[in-house]
Amino acid sequence: MALSLSSMSFTSFFVFYIIQQLCGGSLYANGCYTSIINFGDSVSDTGNIKELASISDVTLPVLQPPYGETFFHQPTGRCSNGRLIIDFLAESLGLPFLPPFLHDKETNNTEYMGQGVNYAVGAATALDTSYFIERGISTPILSTDLGLQLAWFKQSLSSICSNISDCRNLVGRSLIMMGEIGGGDYNNIVMDARPIKEIESSIPLVIDSIISAVIELIDLGAQTLVVPGIFPLGCSSSFLSLRGSENEEYDNTTGCLVRFNKIVEYHNQLLQTKLNHLQELHPNVIIIYADYYNAAMQIFRSPYKFGFTDGALKACCGSGGLYNYNKSEPCGSTFATVCDDPNMYVDWDGLHYTERAYRIIFKSLFQGPYTTPQFSSLCPVSTS
Numbered sequence: 001m002a003l004s005l006s007s008m009s010f011t012s013f014f015v016f017y018i019i020q021q022l023c024g025g026s027l028y029a030n031g032c033y034t035s036i037i038n039f040g041d042s043v044s045d046t047g048n049i050k051e052l053a054s055i056s057d058v059t060l061p062v063l064q065p066p067y068g069e070t071f072f073h074q075p076t077g078r079c080s081n082g083r084l085i086i087d088f089l090a091e092s093l094g095l096p097f098l099p100p101f102l103h104d105k106e107t108n109n110t111e112y113m114g115q116g117v118n119y120a121v122g123a124a125t126a127l128d129t130s131y132f133i134e135r136g137i138s139t140p141i142l143s144t145d146l147g148l149q150l151a152w153f154k155q156s157l158s159s160i161c162s163n164i165s166d167c168r169n170l171v172g173r174s175l176i177m178m179g180e181i182g183g184g185d186y187n188n189i190v191m192d193a194r195p196i197k198e199i200e201s202s203i204p205l206v207i208d209s210i211i212s213a214v215i216e217l218i219d220l221g222a223q224t225l226v227v228p229g230i231f232p233l234g235c236s237s238s239f240l241s242l243r244g245s246e247n248e249e250y251d252n253t254t255g256c257l258v259r260f261n262k263i264v265e266y267h268n269q270l271l272q273t274k275l276n277h278l279q280e281l282h283p284n285v286i287i288i289y290a291d292y293y294n295a296a297m298q299i300f301r302s303p304y305k306f307g308f309t310d311g312a313l314k315a316c317c318g319s320g321g322l323y324n325y326n327k328s329e330p331c332g333s334t335f336a337t338v339c340d341d342p343n344m345y346v347d348w349d350g351l352h353y354t355e356r357a358y359r360i361i362f363k364s365l366f367q368g369p370y371t372t373p374q375f376s377s378l379c380p381v382s383t384s
């Protein structure tokens with residue numbers, strides 16, 4: 001889905017601004033950035049959930065094998081068998097994997113933080129956790145929210161820059177990744193078996209929370225932000241297992257739940273509308289919409305084309321059932337099993353994708369057409 005700019009004159013100005021930035025040297029490292037600052041949920045958490053669990057003395061399935069088996073050969077807190085989109089992005093920019101904020105907070109490794117830091121936490125929500133508590137909606141243990149991540153970010157700025165001007169310069173030279181975030185909000189409602197109307201009513205609130213965070217980061221000096229939509233929830237084996245029934249409508253091409261994907265489409269459309277308006281208010285800032293939905297849907301529509309010979313809707317790691325997902329025995333728990341070759345699967349554990357699926361989605365986004373404006377036109381990242 002593309003961001004439709006309001007007028008041809010604004011489009012012309014934006015193109016002129018990008019050229020000016022590239023020629024003027026405000027983008028770095030061959031037209032790219034000196035660091036990545038990331039916020040979000042389990043789609044991009046590189047270990048904050050692991051640190052929280054350690055601090056709280058909590059055992060989580062995601063911190064058990066087979067998580068991490070493909071690339072890191074051990075659980076790292078990443079919700080996959082290997083690398084995530086944010087990992088592939090860092091590699092392509094010639095930067096190290098983003099350290100989790102909570103880890104570096106303990107080690108005070110400020111030099112490493114200067115090349116990027118990750119504030120994302122597994123199961124984080126865009127809405128304040130009080131929103132769910134007030135409505136009696138269950139949330140995962142150690143659940144956090146976007147507001148807390150922003151507070152962490154502002155707290156850590158003091159350790160990596162000495163004054164306001166230095167902080168603004170550091171933030172301005174960084175690529176700010178905003179998620180994805182929002183999927184966890186809807187997942188909480190689904191996992192708690194609430195009516196679908198509760199998801200629908202929360203969407204404008206979720207979007208407003210994301211936009212407020214973007215505005216706050218712009219006020220702190222952000223010059224380039226990537227703001228993703230969310231993935232097709234109706235194609236996840238968890239949603240298919242928990243909410244699928246003979247009364248639901250399934251997409252004839254993909255087998256995904258139509259109703260839940262329409263909710264995602266509405267979320268993404270509303271987000272794009274708000275981002276368009278924000279871009280007009282801040283023409284000197286580059287706001288990039290990342291179309292996670294369609295970057296993933298191309299795989300669900302043609303899984304065999306992408307080499308996923310075991311299909312797209314069944315989880316690689318799980319404990320049985322049509323889609324190999326059981327909420328009571330998730331991947332990493334005692335009775336869960338793992339497929340022989342995760343490279344043949346899109347879905348890793350019912351809620352997240354495999355490393356290979358994330359790699360394809362990364363390339364479609366940052367080397368392909370699924371960002372607006374196209375990221376590759378701003379930053380010709382490595383194609384390795």
